[in-house]
Amino acid sequence: MTLMEQTRPAISPEGVSAAASSQGFLAVVGVGIKLAAQTSLEAKAQIEAADRVFYLVTDPGTEYWLQTLNPTSESLQPFYDGRDSRLTTYLDITDYLLDHVRQGLHVCAVFYGHPGIFVFPSHRAVARARSEGFQAVMLPGISAEDCLFADLGIDPARKGCQTFEATDFLIFHRTFDPRNALVLWQVGVLGEVGYKISLSPQKLAVLVERLLEAYPPDHPVVVYEAARYPVCDPLIIRTTLAGLDVSMISSITTLYIPPLSQRKPDLEVAARLGIPADFIKRRFEMSDEEIERLGLD
Template structure:
C-alpha cells in the first residue's frame, strides 16, 4: 500500500508567461505544499498566484557554499513535507529532469520510502535552442554534455554531430557564486576543442529568452576566441558541424539499399 504523501516534480520552462504547461499549472494548483527553485520573478509570481502555499528553496543557495550541500538540503526540505503526508509539488526551471540533481534524487528517495512520486516534462534550454537556432537533431545528430564533466572525463564526441555544452560559464565551479562569470576552465575548454575543430570554426553562445519582451542571445564565436567571450551562468555553447565532415559509408549505404536516399539528401543539402 502506498503511503499518504506524494511528490510531483514539474518544470516551468524558461520563458515567463508561455512555457509553464497546463499539467504543471494543475500540479502546482492542486498541491498541499509547493517548493520552487526558480529565479525569474514573473514565474515566481505565477507560482504564488497558483498556490498560496508556495515556498522558495532557492534560499538554500549561499555564496561559496558547495552546490551538493544545497542540493541535499533541497531534497531534505521536500521530503520532510512528503513524510508529513502532504501532496508536494517541487518546481524547477526549464525541464525539471535536465541538469537538476535535487529533482531526480527527491523522486528516488520518495519511491524508496514507499511514496508515489512522478516527474512531468518541461521545456529545456535545449528545446529552445532547437527552435531558435533552427537545429534539427535528425540532421547530424546531437551530443549534450555538462562542460566540466566533458573536460574531466575526456568525453568522446564526434565533431560531425552538433555539440551542446551546458554550464560553460561556470566550468570547474562547484561552489555557488551567484551570477558572477567564472573564467576558470575556459582556456582548457578551448585547448580541448581545438584538438577537434579549426580555430576559425564557429560556435554559438546561446541564451534563450526568459521573457516575451526579450530576444534570445545567439552570438557567433570562433572556437579559437572562446576564452575572450562574455559568458554567463545561463550561457549554453552550441557547436554545429561543418556539413562537409559528414561523408556516408557507401558500403553500408549499398547494404541498406539507400543509394537514392543519399543522392536526394545530397541534392537537398545543395538547395
Template sequence: MTSSTDRRAPDVYIVGLGIKGIEHITRETESACRRSQEILAVPTLPAGMTYLRNLCDRVTDLHPVSYKEDENRLNAYDTMSAMVLEAALDHPPVTFATYGHPLVYVYPTRQILDAAPYLGLNVKVLPAVSALDTMIIDLDFDPAIDGLQMYEATDLLVRQRPLQTDVPCMLWQVGAVESVLYSSAPNSPERFFRIKDYLLRYYPPEHEVAAVYSSPHPLFEASVVRFTLGDMEQHHDQLHQGLTLYIPPLTRRSVADTDLIARIESVDHLKSITHDRDAL
C-alpha cells in the same frame, strides 16, 4: 515514480516551469500545483513566484535558502531535496517546481526519486519545456539531420570524452566550467583556457561556435553570441552560467553502407523487413 500498477495519489509532483516564464507552464503542471498543499520552487523570475501563489496558498522559494556563495552546488541540491521530502512527509501532496524540464540537468529531482521509495512516498514527474527545446528554435537547428552530442562542460574535461566533429555538439553549463562551487562573480578569461585547448584538439581555431541563452521572458529575444573557437576567452564577460555552447559540425560524414542506401527507397526491401498486412 508513478507506475502503471501504482494507483496511489502522488505525494510529490515534480514539474518544470519551462524557460519563458509562465507562458511555458502546461495545464498538467497547473493542475498538479492546484492540488498541492505546498509548492517548493526554483523559478527564474519573480513573476513565476507570483503566478505560483495564484495556484497554491503556500509557496516556498528554494533559491535563497539553498545557494551559498563559494559553496558546493551539491549542498544547495541537498537542501532542496531534503526540504521537498520533509514537506511531502508532513503535508502531502507537494510540488517541486523548477525552471526548464524537471529531468534535464536538475539533480534534486534525481535525489528525490532515489529517496522516495525508502520513505514510502509516491512521486509523479511531469514533462515540460527544456532549454534544449528552446535552443533548437534559437539556433534554427534540427537534430535529425546530423544527430546531436551533448555533454556537461566540466564532465567533458574530467572524463576526456572524445568528440565527433561531424556531429553537432552542445556543451551545457560552459559558463560554470571547472568548478562545482556556486558563485555570482563574473568570469575571467582564465576560466576558458582549458576547455578551449581541449576543443582545439578536435576543431580548428577559426571554427565558429555559438553561446546560446534562451530568453526567460516573452519580451526579450534569445541571446546568441557567435565567435571563433580561438577567441573564446575574449568573450569571458558574455559567457555567464546560463549559457550553452553550440559547436556546429566541422564536416559531413559520407555514406559508408552503399548497399543500404540503395535499398531504403525499395518497396521490395520494405516488404522484406515488414509483415504482410493481408496475413495479419
C-alpha cells in the same frame, strides 16, 4: 475528469510499488524557460492543486506567477545560503522535500526548464519518495536546449547531437564526434563547485584548448541565451572558437558548436537497408543550403 482532479495519478507511475502510500505524493515539474508561457497544462494543474509548492527558478516574475497559482509557494533559494558546496545544497533540498511528503502532503517541486535536466535534487527526490513507498512523478518541461533548437533552427536528429555539462565534458574527457552538433551546458560555471558565477579567462582557455583538438580556430560557435520573458528576444552571439571571450558568457549561457562537414555515407549499410545508392549519393553531394532549399531537411 478535469485536470485538477487528475493531480494524484489513478495508475501508479512506473516504479511505484502496489503498496505505495495513498498519502504523501510528490510531483516534480518544469515551468520552461519563458515566464508562464512554457508550462504544460499538467504541470500547472499540479502546482495549483498541491498542498505545498517549493521552487527553484531564475527570475522574480516566475516567482510572482507561482504565488498567484498557489499561495503556499516557497523558494528553495535559502538552501544556497551558508553552504559552500552545491552538493550539500542539493542533498538538503531533497531532505526538505521528502520531509513534507512524509507528512502526508501533496508536494509540488518546481524547477525552471525541464526538471530532470541538470537538476540533481529532482531525480533524487523522486527516487527517494518511491523507495519509501510514496507515489512520485516527474513531468517534463521545455528545456534551454529545446529553446536553442527552435531559436537556432537546428534539427538535432539530422546529423546527430551530443550534449554535455561543460565541466564534466572536460574532466572526464567525454568522447564526442565533432561531425555531430555539440551542446555544452553550464559554461558560465566551469569548474565551479560553489556559487561563483564569474568565468575566468584561464578556465575558458581550458575549454577552448580542448575544443581546438577537434575543430579549427575559425570554426563557428554560438553563444546562446533563451529569452526568459515573452517580450524579449533570445541572445545569440555568433563567433568562432578563437573568438570566444568571457565577456560573452553568463551563468545562463549554453554553447552550441555546429558539426564539422558531413561524414561519408556507408553505401553498403544503405544497400542492406534497401536505400537506393543514387539517393544517398545525391544527398551526400548536396550542400546544406541545397537540402534546405529543396525541403529535404
